[in-house]
Amino acid sequence: MWAIAAADFGAELELVEVPEPVAGPNELKVRLFAASVNPFDRKVVNGMLRSSAPHQFPLVPGTDGAGEVAGSGERIFGTFFHRPVGGGTYAEYVTVPAGNALAPLPDDMDPAVAAALPTxxxxxxxxxxxxxxxxxxxxxxxxxxxxxxxxxxxxxxxxxxxxxxxxxxxxxxxxxxxxxxxxxxxxxxxxxxxxxxxxxxxxxxxxxxNFGMKGSRETLVRLASMVQAGDLEVPIARRVPLREAADVFAGHGPGKTVIIM
Ligand SMILES: NC(=O)c1ccc[n+]([C@@H]2O[C@H](COP(=O)([O-])OP(=O)(O)OC[C@H]3O[C@@H](n4cnc5c(N)ncnc54)[C@H](OP(=O)(O)O)[C@@H]3O)[C@@H](O)[C@H]2O)c1
Structure with missing residues (x-):
């Protein structure tokens, strides 16, 4: 599969071809439609977690995404962060522990919008x-x-x-x-x-x-409902195809950058 990854801590992102991940026990394999970019992703590439968590290389960053579960076709969105760090959402496929903060992706919601929401x-x-x-x-x-x-x-x-x-x-x-x-x-x-x-x-x-977000399915469902009701606008500054996404840490206008698979 194609992914955007760093060869080492602090390395530039590049488009790479890597094996599709294999879901372990109690994990889901998800075909991603879209992923969003958060400052946390850049911090991870720069080694923020190097002393506290195992990493895999090439290191694929990305916590947030929306996609469908391989096999069942169930549409979901949420936070896909898991260990080892480096199997992230800047990729065509990701695996994720079933206990992560994940929620149904409403049929009428643009996956890019859902991917921009979680973190x-x-x-x-x-x-x-x-x-x-x-x-x-x-x-x-x-x-x-x-x-x-x-x-x-x-x-x-x-x-x-x-x-x-x-x-x-x-x-x-x-x-x-x-x-x-x-x-x-x-x-x-x-x-x-x-x-x-x-x-x-x-x-x-x-x-x-010191505020730390606590991810939950319930909070994701509330956010999706707010978007569907027209009470929350999701500001997407930039939509970039995966194969052109090696520069996503360069910045963007107001709002979110979303990678489209
Ligand atoms: N603890 C947690 O649970 C948690 C959760 C989410 C995020 N975070 C952290 O919270 C921070 C913000 O996240 P984010 O997703 O909102 O990042 P973001 O999308 O990059 O937004 C940061 C914003 O701050 C603006 N900015 C930069 N320097 C500024 C200054 N001196 N005065 C006023 N505005 C300034 C930036 O404008 P420009 O575009 O002009 O630079 C940008 O619009 C990040 O450090 C992130 O890692 C922590």
């Missing part, structure tokens, strides 16, 4: 729910994957959203979602603007401020 959508939904009764929220990095979902979900929850892009000045608010700070001091500087603050890069000394 960014679940993170945004759970972040907004962590804000409780906060009436106003600063969202730093509002134009990205998580941010563009969080802005919509927070507004739908009745909150006053202050989206922060590059160069924007922060103002005081009830809560802060910081999707950008990569070090403690940057986050602490932003966190001074709100009594309730979260970051997604685990940079705070206060663990309560």
């Amino acid at each position: 960014a959508g679940m993170t945004a939904l759970q972040l907004v729910e962590s804000l409780g009764a906060a009436e106003s929220v600063l969202i730093v990095g509002a134009s990205g994957g998580v941010g563009s979902f969080a802005v919509q979900i927070a507004r739908a929850a009745g909150k006053r959203v202050i989206p922060i892009g590059r160069g924007d000045t922060l103002v005081e608010a009830d809560a802060l979602i910081d999707l950008v700070s990569a070090d403690r001091s940057s986050f602490e500087a932003n966190a001074r603007y709100a009594p309730l603050a979260f970051n997604t890069n685990y940079v705070s000394a206060d663990q309560a401020q």
Whole structure:
């Protein structure tokens, strides 16, 4: 099968031909229709998990996807991250433990839309729910994957959203979602603007401020329902065919990059 992979930690992505994966016990083999690109994928290629998980090479990145289960034809979408790391969704086929966060792919949903939802959508939904009764929220990095979902979900929850892009000045608010700070001091500087603050890069000394998404079938089903009801728009900045996807870490406009198989 064709896949986009890195030969080693830190290597450039390239189009490669690799054997189709074989499903083990309690695993599904899925023919992917689409996969979406998350910053986590680039971090994995750069070795973020090298000391904490076994890896396989060539390392195929990719956590999010939508496809059909080989054999049954059941259409699903969700998070396909599993160990060893490197059998990811930037590929025609992937295997995944049946217990992963996976949900039915609605018949009338564009697989690219479903593939764009899991990591960014679940993170945004759970972040907004962590804000409780906060009436106003600063969202730093509002134009990205998580941010563009969080802005919509927070507004739908009745909150006053202050989206922060590059160069924007922060103002005081009830809560802060910081999707950008990569070090403690940057986050602490932003966190001074709100009594309730979260970051997604685990940079705070206060663990309560370090937000980690918890994937679940239930959250995926809720997100799909919101999309179907017209309550959540999925911003796809770029759709790229798998065979041309070696540059997907180069960046994109606002929203998500989706690889189409
Ligand atoms: N902990 C978790 O469970 C979890 C879950 C999901 C994501 N994350 C992390 O959360 C972060 C955001 O994820 P994402 O999917 O939203 O990434 P993304 O799609 O790359 O979006 C990041 C956004 O931040 C913007 N940005 C960069 N620097 C900025 C600055 N100085 N001021 C304002 N905006 C700035 C970027 O704009 P440009 O396009 O102009 O650069 C981009 O729109 C990543 O680090 C990711 O790994 C963590």
